[in-house]
Amino acid sequence: xxxxxxxxxxxxxxxxxxxxxxxxxxxxxxxxxxxxxxxxxxxxxxxxxxxxxxxxxxxxxxxxxxxxxxxxxxxxxxxxxxxxxxxxxxxxxxxxxxxxxxxxxxxxxxxxxxxxxxxxxxxxxxxxxxxxxxxxxxxxxxxxxxxxxxxxxxxxxxxxxxxxxxxxxxxxxxxxxxxxxxxxxxxxxxxxxxxxxxxxxxxxxxxxxxxxxxxxxxxxxxxxxxxxxxxxxxxxxxxxxxxxxxxxxxxxxxxxxxxxxxxxxxxxxxxxxxxxxxxxxxxxxxxxxxxxxxxxxxxxxxxxxxxxxxxxxxxxxxxxxxxxxxxxxxxxxxxxxxxxxxxxxxxxxxxxxxxxxxxxxxxxxxxxxxxxxxxxxxxxxxxxxxxxxxxxxxxxxxxxxxxxxxxxxxxxxxxxxxxxxxxxxxxxxxxxxxxxxxxxxxxxxxxxxxxxxxxxxxxxxxxxxxxxxxxxxxxxxxxxxxxxxxxxxxxxxxxxxxxxxxxxxxxxxxxxxxxxxxxxxxxxxxxxxxxxxxxxxxxxx
Amino acid sequence: xxxxxxxxxxxxxxxxxxxxxxxxxxxxxxxxxxxxxxxxxxxxxxxxxxxxxxxxxxxxxxxxxxxxxxxxxx
Numbered sequence: 001x002x003x004x005x006x007x008x009x010x011x012x013x014x015x016x017x018x019x020x021x022x023x024x025x026x027x028x029x030x031x032x033x034x035x036x037x038x039x040x041x042x043x044x045x046x047x048x049x050x051x052x053x054x055x056x057x058x059x060x061x062x063x064x065x066x067x068x069x070x071x072x073x074x075x076x077x078x079x080x081x082x083x084x085x086x087x088x089x090x091x092x093x094x095x096x097x098x099x100x101x102x103x104x105x106x107x108x109x110x111x112x113x114x115x116x117x118x119x120x121x122x123x124x125x126x127x128x129x130x131x132x133x134x135x136x137x138x139x140x141x142x143x144x145x146x147x148x149x150x151x152x153x154x155x156x157x158x159x160x161x162x163x164x165x166x167x168x169x170x171x172x173x174x175x176x177x178x179x180x181x182x183x184x185x186x187x188x189x190x191x192x193x194x195x196x197x198x199x200x201x202x203x204x205x206x207x208x209x210x211x212x213x214x215x216x217x218x219x220x221x222x223x224x225x226x227x228x229x230x231x232x233x234x235x236x237x238x239x240x241x242x243x244x245x246x247x248x249x250x251x252x253x254x255x256x257x258x259x260x261x262x263x264x265x266x267x268x269x270x271x272x273x274x275x276x277x278x279x280x281x282x283x284x285x286x287x288x289x290x291x292x293x294x295x296x297x298x299x300x301x302x303x304x305x306x307x308x309x310x311x312x313x314x315x316x317x318x319x320x321x322x323x324x325x326x327x328x329x330x331x332x333x334x335x336x337x338x339x340x341x342x343x344x345x346x347x348x349x350x351x352x353x354x355x356x357x358x359x360x361x362x363x364x365x366x367x368x369x370x371x372x373x374x375x376x377x378x379x380x381x382x383x384x385x386x387x388x389x390x391x392x393x394x395x396x397x398x399x400x401x402x403x404x405x406x407x408x409x410x411x412x413x414x415x416x417x418x419x420x421x422x423x424x425x426x427x428x429x430x431x432x433x434x435x436x437x438x439x440x441x442x443x444x445x446x447x448x449x450x451x452x453x454x455x456x457x458x459x460x461x462x463x464x465x466x467x468x469x470x471x472x473x474x475x476x477x478x479x480x481x482x483x484x485x486x487x488x489x490x491x492x493x494x495x496x497x498x499x500x501x502x503x504x505x506x507x508x509x510x511x512x513x514x515x516x517x518x519x520x521x522x523x524x525x526x527x528x529x530x531x532x533x534x535x536x537x538x539x540x541x
Numbered sequence: 542x543x544x545x546x547x548x549x550x551x552x553x554x555x556x557x558x559x560x561x562x563x564x565x566x567x568x569x570x571x572x573x574x575x576x577x578x579x580x581x582x583x584x585x586x587x588x589x590x591x592x593x594x595x596x597x598x599x600x601x602x603x604x605x606x607x608x609x610x611x612x613x614x615x
Contacts, residue, residue, distance in 0.1 A: 386573075393577035403585040 016066050016142070018156040023060075024180040031181040034060050035346050037171060038188045039159050039197055042069060043134065044314035044331035045190030046141035050088045051339035053150040054465070057346060060182065061151055062173065064158035064191075068138040075131045075246065075254055076325035079119070080416045080440065081332045082126040083516065087461050089147075091126070093140045098130030099247050104229040106410045108395050110236050114405040115228075118413060123497045124443045125455035129325065129413070131227075131248045133218075137328075162187070162200040164308040186342060187310045190331070193298075195316035201307040207300025208374060210321065212381035213259040214295050217274055218252050221287035225253075231410035233380075233395055237280040242380045242410070244323070245281070252290055255281065256322075258380060265294045297321030297377055299370045305334075306359050313338060318366040320373040323380065323411035330369050333416065334362050340466075340514035344538060354539030357423050365417035372412045379409035416440040422541050423513070425520035425533040433503035434510075434521065441516040444498035446488060456498065459486045460516060467519070467534060470502070471509040478527050480534060483511075513537055544595035 023032040036052060038045045041063035049059045077085075077094065085091040105115040118128035145151050160179070161172030168183045189197035198205060230245040232238070244256035255278055259268055267273060271289055279285040301318035305311060314331030338358050344350035382388035397404030416439075424437035435442050443457045453459045460468055468484035471477070479485060488495060488504075502510060511520045511533050520533035535541070550556045560579075564572045584593050 386577075389573055389577045390581070393574065393581055397578060397581060401582075401585075404581070407581070 016153075016155045018066060018176050019154075020175075020177055021152065021154055023182050024175065024177060026180070026182075028181050031170060031183050033168065033183040033185075034058065035184065036060070036186045036188065036342060037062065037169075037182065037184040038190060039063075039171075040189065040191035040195075040314075040316070041138070041142070041153060041155075042190060042192060042314065042331075043074070043137050043141065043328050044335050045188070046138065046145060047084065047088060047332055048188060048190060048313065048335035048339055049151050049153075050090075050141065050144055050148065051084075051335060052343060053145075053148040054088065055339065055343040056150075057343055058150045059152070060184070061145070061153045062157040062159060062171075063153070063155055066155040068135050068142065073134040074137075074322075074325075074328035075133060075248055076129050076329070076413070077132055077137065077332075078325060078329045078414045079124065079126045079128055079443075080414075081329050082130065083441075083443070083457050084332055084336045086126070086457060087336075087465060088141075088144060090140050090144045094132055094137060095126065095130055097136055097140075097249055098132035099227050099249055100127040100130050101227045101229060101247070102128035103226075104231065104410075104413075106405075106408055107230065107232040107235060108398070108408075109234055113233075113395070113398050113408060123445045123455075123501075125457050126443070131246060131254070133248055133252070134328065136249070159191075159197060159200075162197060162310065164201075164310070167309075169309045185309065185346060188338065188342070189310055189312045189316045190314050190335075191316050193315040193319050195312070197310060198302065198312065198316055201310055203302050203304065203307060203312075205300050205302055205319075207298060207319070207370065210297040210299075210377050210381060211261045211383075212296070212377075213261065213263055213265065213268070214297065215255075215257045215259055215268055215274065215277075215292070216295060217255045217257075217278060217292045218248070218290040219255060219278060219287040220250070220252050220290055221282070222251050223253065223282070229411075233408075233410070235281070238277065243281060244410075253287075257281075259294075269294050295322075297373075299374050299377070301363075301366045301370060304359065305362060305366075306355060311338065311342075311355070311358070313362075317362075318370065320369050321377045322373075323376045324369075324373045325411075325414045326369040326373055329414040330365060333365060334358075336515045337362055341539075350539040357421055357539065361417075361419040361421050361423075364420065368417055369414070376409050376411045419517065423519060423537045423539070425511075425536055427521065429523045431503050431521070434501065435518045437518050437520055439518055441512055441518065442501045444495075444501050446486070446495065446498055456486065457516075460484075460512065466514050467537070468512045468514075469509055469530065470512065471525075472499070472502075472504040473507055473509070477525075480527070480531055483530075483534070511537070542595065543589060543591040544599065546599070 026032045035057055037060045038049045039062050041061055049061045052059050082091050085094055102119045103117050106113045145153050158174045159171050160174045163170040168185055169187045170181055170183050172181050191197055227247050232243045235243050241258040246254040269292055274292055298319050305317050313334035320326045341354050341358055345352055382391050394404055394407045398408050419438040421438055443455050446456050447453050463484035463486055469479055470486045472488050474489055507524045509522050509525045510518055513519045519537035
C-alpha cells in the first residue's frame with residue numbers, strides 16, 4: 001500500500017475532534033429536546049442536515065466516528081445529485097474537483113461492442129455524471145455544515161438506545177464523556193447499510209445476496225485512458241469474467257474485477273495477489289494501491305422506511321449492487337425528498353401524513369433501483385448455464401444488431417425516478433412532451449450567462465427552494481404568496497430548447513415542488529387551479 | 542389475447558423444416574445456443590411485451606404438461 005495516499009492526506013485535514021455539548025449536562029430525566037436529529041454524517045445525512053438547516057430547522061447531526069468515511073466507496077455522482085448539491089451550495093466545488101464524464105463503452109473480449117452517451121444534448125448546467133471519491137464529497141459537505149450555525153454536528157456520538165414515545169423519540173448516546181440522552185420530534189437514520197438504528201426499531205432488511213464476488217481496487221497511476229466508463233465482458237486479461245475501469249480525480253482509477261464464486265476473500269484481497277491481475281489489465285505494473293476491497297453484492301430494503309418517528313434514508317433503508325451508481329445517488333434523492341416534507345411538518349405547515357408520501361415515493365424508487373441493479377448483476381454473473389447461454393447469445397448478436405447492443409447490460413446508470421404519487425395533480429390537458437407530474441425538472445438555458453441565472457436550475461435555486469412556478473407568459477399573474485416565480489417572457493429563438501423540453505406554449509405553467517419535481521402543469525392556469533395543486537402537493541388531499 | 546396462435550404460415554411444413562434444418566449437424570450445445578439467439582431475434586422482431594409474455598406462458602405450460610405426461614408414461 002502506498003503510505004502517503006490521498007485518503008490519508010484528506011483525513012489529516014478532516015479529523016474532527018469530539019467536543020462536549022451543553023446537552024450532555026441535562027439530567028437523564030429531562031433531556032434536551034430537539035426538532036430533528038440526523039444519525040450518520042455520510043453524504044446522505046450531511047446533505048439532509050444542510051437542506052433542513054437552509055429551510056430554517058435546527059438540526060443535531062450525530063456520527064459515531066471522528067472522521068469522514070474510509071476508502072473511496074461511492075464515486076459516481078449523478079446530474080440529479082449535483083443539482084441537489086447546487087441548492088445546498090456545494091455543487092460547484094464537487095464539479096470543480098470531480099472528473100466529468102458521460103460516455104460509456106462496453107467491450108466484449110478485446111473488441112468494442114458499443115458505446116453510449118448519457119447526456120447527448122446541450123443546455124444543461126450539470127454533466128451526466130462526475131466521478132469523485134466519497135471522502136471528498138463528505139469533506140466538502142462538512143465544510144458547508146460548519147458554515148451553518150443551525151447544525152450541531154457531534155462526532156464520536158454513538159446512538160446506543162432508542163425509545164419511541166407518543167410525540168417524540170429519546171436517544172441514548174455514548175460519548176468519550178459517557179452516556180447522555182436527547183429527545184427529538186423526528187430521528188432520521190442515515191447510518192448506512194449496517195444501520196444500528198434499523199436493528200433498534202427491529203426492522204427486517206431482506207433481499208437477495210449475490211454469490212459472485214467482486215474485487216474493487218483504487219489504483220494510482222498516470223494513464224492516457226479517456227474519461228469514460230469502460231466495461232468488459234470476458235476481457236483477454238480476465239477470461240470469462242467482467243471488469244470495469246473508471247477514472248477518479250488525482251490520477252486514481254477505480255477497477256472492479258469479478259472473481260470466482262469460491263474465491264477466498266482473505267487471499268484475493270492481498271495486494272500481492274491483486275497486483276498481477278491489474279497489471280494484466282493495464283499492460284504494466286506502474287501503479288500503487290490506494291484501496292482494495294472485496295464485495296458480495298446485496299440488493300435489499302426495509303419494507304417500511306418510516307417506523308414511528310424514526311425515518312430511514314440511504315443505505316440504512318435500501319442497498320443495491322454498485323453497477324449503476326444507484327447507491328449514494330438514491331440516498332441523496334431520499335434526502336431531497338424528505339427534507340422539505342419534514343420541514344413543513346415540523347413547522348406545522350403540512351399534516352404529518354405528508355411524510356407518508358416519502359414512504360410511497362422513495363419505496364417505489366428503491367424497488368426500481370433494486371430491480372435495475374439486480375438485472376445488471378444477473379447479466380454480469382449469470383446464475384445458471386441457460387442464463388449464461390442467453391447472455392452469450394445477446395453478446396454475439398450485439399456484434400451486428402442494434403437490439404442486441406441495447407440488451408447488453410453492463411449497468412444501467414441512475415436516473416431520477418418518476419413518482420406515482422398523491423401529491424401530483426393529474427394532467428387535465430393534452431401534452432406532447434415535457435416532464436409529467438411526478439417527474440423531475442429538466443434543465444435548460446433560460447438567460448445569458450452574465451445574468452447569473454443562465455440555467456433553469458439556477459433560477460429555481462435563486463427564486464425557489466420552496467414551491468416554484470415556471471411560467472411562459474408575459475403578463476404578471478396573481479399567484480399565491482410564498483411561491484417562487486420563474487417567468488419566461490416571450491419565447492424567443494434562444495429559448496427554443498427550453499420550450500421544446502417543456503412542450504410550452506404561451507400561457508403554459510409548471511408547478512415545481514421544493515425538491516424540483518413537477519407537482520402540476522397547466523396550459524392556462526388559474527389561481528384556483530394553482531392553489532388546488534399546491535394544497536394537494538403539500539399533503540392536503 | 543395478443544398472441545396469435547392461428548396458423549400464420551401458408552406452408553407450415555416449410556417453416557418447421559427450416560428450423561429443423563438449421564439444427565442439422567449441430568451438437569446439443571450448439572443447438573441450444575442457436576435456439577437462444579433465435580428466440581431473442583424473434584422476440585425483438587415481435588417487439589410487443591404482451592405477446593412475448595403470452596408466448597412464454599404458452600410455451601412453459603405446454604413444456605410442463607408434456608414432461609409430466611412423459612413421466613407418467615415411464
